[in-house]
Every structure is written in C-alpha cells, then in structure tokens.
Amino acid sequence: MSDASEALRSELLAVALEAARRAGELLRDGRPDDLGVAATKTSSVDVVTEMDIAAEKLITAHLAEHRPDDGVLGEEGAATEGSSGVRWIVDPLDGTVNYLYGLPSWAVSVAAEYRGETLVGVVEAPLRRETYRAVLGRGAYCDGPSETGRKLAVRPSPPLERALIGTGFGYLAERRARQARIAGRLIPGFRDIRRGGSAAIDLCDVAGGRLDGYYERGLNPWDFAAGDLIAREAGALTGGRPGQPLSGELTVAASPGVFGPLQELLEELGAWHD
Template identity: 80%
Template sequence: MTEPVTPGSTGPAPADPLLAELLTLALEAGRRAGALLRDGRPDDLAVAATKTSPIDVVTEMDLAAEKLITGYLSEHRPHDGFLGEEGAASPGTSGVRWVIDPLDGTVNYLYGLPTWAVSIAAERDGETVVGVVAAPLRGETYHAVLGGGAYVGDRRLAARPSPPLDQALISTGFGYLQHRRAHQADVAQRMIPLLRDIRRGGSAAIDLCDVAAGRLDGYYERGLNPWDLAAGDLIAREAGCLTGGRPGEPASGELTVAASPGVFAPLQELLEEHGAWHD
C-alpha cells in the first residue's frame, strides 16, 4: 500500500541536517554495495566460511560488500562506530553507529535466488534514526528516517488494512541450528490452519519491508541479530506497523514480530501460546 510523493525524489528531506546526511550516505552505500553484489557475482561463487552451522554460510561477496560499505562510510564519517554481520565492530566517538548486514539472504544469493538485500541502519545515541534496505533484483530501495515516514523510492509506504487473523498472510524464517529449525517448523505447522497462509522468503530485511509495503500482513522470526532487523524494523514502524518481541518487550533475538496494527496483538499472542520465542 503506497501513496505517491514527488516523482523522482526519495521522499522529503529530513529537517535535521545530521539525519539528512546519514540518509544520503546510507542510500549511496546501499546502492554501491547492491551494484557490487548484483554485477560482481561470480558464476562459481564459493562459500568463504561458515558461522553457526554448516548451512549458515559466508560468501566472498558478503565480505567484499561489508568492506565497501564500511570503507565508504568511514571516508565520510571517520569517527562513527560500526556493527556489521561479517565482523565490522568499533564503538566510534561521534555518538553515531552504523549497523550493517551487507548481504541479508546469503543462501538465496548463493543459489541465485533474487530475494536478498543490503541492510544499513544508523543509530544516534543508541536509537535507530535511519534505515535503508536495498533490494537490487527487485529494483527497489526502501528507506525511513525516524519521525519522517517510510518510502520505497519516491512512494510513501503504509501498513495494509488489518484483516482478521485467519485471513492474514504471515511470513517467517528459520534458523540455521537443527534443533531450532525443528521447533520453528513445529510452530509454523500449528499456526498454518489459523492463518490465511505462511510464506518463507529467506531475508528478514525484505520481509520487514514487505510488511511496511502492505505485501504481507505480518512477519515473525526467532534468532535475528541486530543487523538483521535494525533497518527493516524502523521502516516497518514508520509505515504505521507495530513491531516488538514477546508481549510487552521490544524486538530482539528472542523473537521479532512486525504486523499491521490490527494483526499485531493477535499474532503476538498466538506466537506466545505456541512458544515461538524458545527452541
């Protein structure tokens, strides 16, 4: 669900000069990394390393994209901090920290599937104030500034009107550890009869943006890291969605939930009932 803004723009410029600068840098870093990943993917792309399990992979392109992003941002803002999936970590001294997933949906990318994205968020004094998710094979870049709304390109995003839960299309994801995946599959199996259907796209950042864009009624997942959700969570909230974790708690690695306002609480309660927050 979108409403038009000025054609050719990326939405109104933030009034705060710092936020305007951070948004401009995040958009350009996302564009450059997205182009690198799209155009530079070798035909014989190989796994460079594994993380939590043999199916939780890092490719050479993850590493190259994170190096590009951190290098570009450091060039323009040398005193900022970083938290990146592939190892970038520094506290910085400016009060600004960049939270980066250079390739969200690595397994999709490895297999040549299109659902992957570059996710870049900027925090100021611990609060996420800018989020950018670039999805090059969709030809879309989502972005939001705290208090300024969410956009895909020049179109403003709005949460989908909320249906009853049994008519809601919900997306989820599965972790890489076998015991966690088994429990997540069990939760999904019990929930499917209570929903319109469940989707599994393989990129948390894109799932959150799809909730923001009204392409999904909701999304949940256990086991996300800060870089998986920082940008997408802000984009969803600025589109009018609700986000959180277990009832009364913020989104976290324990559980992340995002949905249109009328779907959020019933979905959250159902997830609590079925133990989606534990393995």
C-alpha cells in the first residue's frame, strides 16, 4: 500500500474528476452532428484527431494549474517528468472509432500514480452519463444520472462456460486477424464475447458486473491505468500473462473465479503474441 496521505489521495481525486468532466463536456458538445455521416472521409478522422488533441490540452492545462510539479504521460504526446512523485496518465478519448460513428462507448480516462503506484482512477463516459472513480484502498464507485456514489462490485464468478467476456482488437490488420481467430476459438467455451471498443469502459464494466471478464492485447498505459484501479477496487483480479502484471503484451481483468481459468486459457492459445 502506498504511503501517500489521505489528503493527497482526496486532492488527486478532485483534480482528476474535474479534468475528466471538462474534457468529456468538450468532446460531447464539440462533436459535429454530421460527423458519423461522413465517417469514411479523411476530414472526419481529422476532426476526431483535433478533438482528441484539444481534450488532452484541456486536461494538461488543468493539471498544470492545480498540480504544476507533477509529471504527465498522455496518449497525444504529453510527457513531462515532474518533481512531486505524482504522474498523471491520460487518455483524452478512449474509443475514437465509437466517437467517430456516434456510438456511446467512448470515455476520458485520467489516472494518477504516486511513486509508481496508481492512487486514483477516473473514467468519464459522457454519453452513458456515468463517471467511474476509484481511490486506492477506498473502493470503486459510479456516479450516474439516477444515483450518486453507487459502490461497484464484480459479479459472483460463474463457471467459465457461463461467463460473458469482453475483448478488443488492434488497428493493424494482421494483429486484428489473429485476435479474431483466437476469439473464434474462445467463443464456444464462454456464454458469449462482447467487443465494446473502449478498454477503459470494458474495465469499468467488469467492475460494475456488466462483464465477467475482459482481455486484450496491445494496450498502452493510458488505456488501462484508470480502469485497472477501478476494476481492482471493485474486487476484480487483473494481470497479464500468468505471474506478470498487465501490459501491452496482454491485459486481463475478471472476477476472482473467472480470472485464473481465463488467464490460463489465453496463455494456452497464445493470445499474448501476434
């Protein structure tokens, strides 16, 4: 357990919540209504990229104002070392294809590490009207349109053959093809597989009991930093290959009874390599 004070944890949570909320509003309110109609045009993709960058700039400016001595690692290139021992890990728009097409499963992900350990995670999903948050040692919660501070807990673990498992596919065609082959081999042994399009939301859905487990290859720290903490604080187990932490090689999160069998099956099928 980190030696960070309770005051620091509370401060980091407040900063993360406000940064994620502001970025979510920017992305929601700034998205052109006809963006999905023109989704095949290069100009549409450019608009998404511009919104992504604008959201990261908004977040980093907020962090610089309130926590000027902290480091930052962002998907869109933000990278500062800092001197406080705190580092922010930011994905300003997780689920860009969903955003492009007007699907609701996209999110802003903001996490704060202290001396290498994640202390705070916030995932803001504006079109789902949900804010997921967790502080190390304090549990995980979801604030939604009809509730405030609903405590999250993973579902009771079913046998693997009755588990609903989430996954994601990479952007590279060869990797995506292999991931599809592995998913095809997995489906008969599960209740079913879901592909949501946002790693941050998938991890939160494990935390909230909407999925029994989730796995994906090829993620970056900004994809899973906040969602990993939220899932763990809700009672999930997370990791990569057996005995290893979650990483770009493989990310696995599941309720305790599903985690081990799922991880072993993914290892057997070679889901950790292309």
